[in-house]
Amino acid sequence: MVDCHILLLTFPAQGAINPSIQLAKNLIRMGVKVTIITTLSAHSRMTKSNSTIPKGLSISAFSNGYDDGFKEGDNYEHFMSELRIRGSRAIAELIKASAEESYPITYLVYTTAQPWVAEVAHGHHIPSAVLWTQPATVFDIFHYYFNGYGDTNRKIVNDPSSSIQLPGLPLLNSRDLPSILVPPHSEKYRWAFLSMKEQLDLISTETNPKILVNTFDAIEPEALRAMKKHNLIPIGPLIAPSDASFNGDLFKKSHGYVEWLNSKPISSVVYVSFGSIAVLSKQQMEAIARGLLESHRPFMWVIRAKVNGEREEDKLSCLEELGQEGLIVPWCSQVEVLSHPSVGCFLTHCGWNSSLESLVSGVPVVGFPQLLDQMTNAKLLQDVWKMGLRVVANEEGIVDNKEISRCIEMVMGGGEREREMRGNAKKWKELAWEAMKDGGSLDMNLKAFVDALGDGH
Ligand code: UDP
Secondary structure: OOOOEEEEEOOOOHHHHHHHHHHHHHHHHOOOEEEEEEEHHHHHHHHOOHHHOOOOOEEEEEOOOOOOOOOOOOOHHHHHHHHHHHHHHHHHHHHHHHHHOOOOOOEEEEEOOOOHHHHHHHHOOOOEEEEEOOOHHHHHHHHHHHHHHHHHHHHHHHOOOOEEOOOOOOOEEHHHOOHHHOOOHHHHOHHHHHHHHHHHHHHHHOOOOEEEEOOOOOOOHHHHHOOOOOEEEEOOOOOOOOOOOOOHHHOOOOOOHHHHHHOOOOOOEEEEEOOOOOOOOHHHHHHHHHHHHHHOOOEEEEOOOEEOOEEHHHHOOOHHHHHHHOEEEOOOOHHHHHOOOOEEEEEEOOOHHHHHHHHHHOOOEEEOOOOOOHHHHHHHHHHHOOOEEEOOOOOOOOOOHHHHHHHHHHHHOOOHHHHHHHHHHHHHHHHHHHHHOOOOHHHHHHHHHHHHHHOOO
16 A cells, blocks of 8 residues: 555546546555545535445545536536635645544645645645646647747637647647637636636646646657646546446436347447537537438437426427437446447547547547537547547538538448548557556556655655
């Protein structure tokens, strides 16, 4: 057992919860004591699926005043400021209590853009590291933006036909940038922009900051090395094994989807999911539904039961028709679904966890990004890893039914392009498993990080 107790602050969102649990699991395996601290809402989602909590992991929960989670219409600024105020207090109390027990907290880790945790750590003379839950490419883009390239960035935003070549990154245009750098999201999600700025500013002032990135070397070799000043440590892919994906309170009910998938031919099913946050308009849902029906392939579509008190399915006028061709479920064990041989294509919002899960499962994608880093992730999937296509919206900002079925056809239709994407997806899958195997890069890099903690760094 390494003489170290890591406290891991997990932002209360699915995209942060999943990699945090996997990181904790790997650290515990290496003999480190780990406590996750998070909000009551995130805690209750975690514990409703007991099988996903690794043995030996302690979880401490505090109220940030949003015990039923964040809802559309709630005030983001207030949510974030309460998280910070009440979270700082809860962490300080835990540090104090643990010092009186046999396992004092010796290190703090926090998920992306919660730099206030580093301040608390600093105040208690405890070192800290960030768990970056987006690709290294996105870290680099933000770093460049806040360190000298802001003007060039603004230029490409104002002229969508121009592009920017940043050291170590693919050629980017405005639709490839994290949405909080581009209007209208730069205004709407100003709080996210400011948190990111604070995070990057903090890292710039730290000596030898530790940045643990949920990625692996084979997919982002240049982005991982592009920062001269910062050492990005790839400790991914942090993916739940397919029998234990965390998926909230619906974990145990399979809604018959496993049996349904079993009944379909190999690589025939289009799996559709937009993650845990994105909310689609009625018009967009209808267009997706039509596109799926017109592609004449079996599909499994995750439509969350209720979003902001409203039934998502009620946005669809053709539910009966959809039920004849495909299967709609409110939630599933996504890693399990993606690793099912019947699944041949993933229509995804390109959240970073979903992107990594498609890589690990070797499933080509139709990328339909909505916000934040998803724009950049879609770019990587299409143009760098060449294992998918990204949809193009019409002038009204809607991706219409024809575009949906066109992209599905390109990925599933048996042409040269499909062969290329499928071949690449298979290659990334092999490299991802290489990184995750015993003694692979995940083990080696995390072990080096843990050993350095033991040495007091
Ligand atoms: N997920 C799941 N079941 C579903 C939909 C999503 O288990 O029906 C998981 C998915 O496997 C991923 C996470 O939820 O690990 C979503 O994270 P991601 O970063 O892809 O998107 P976000 O929800 O943060 O937008």
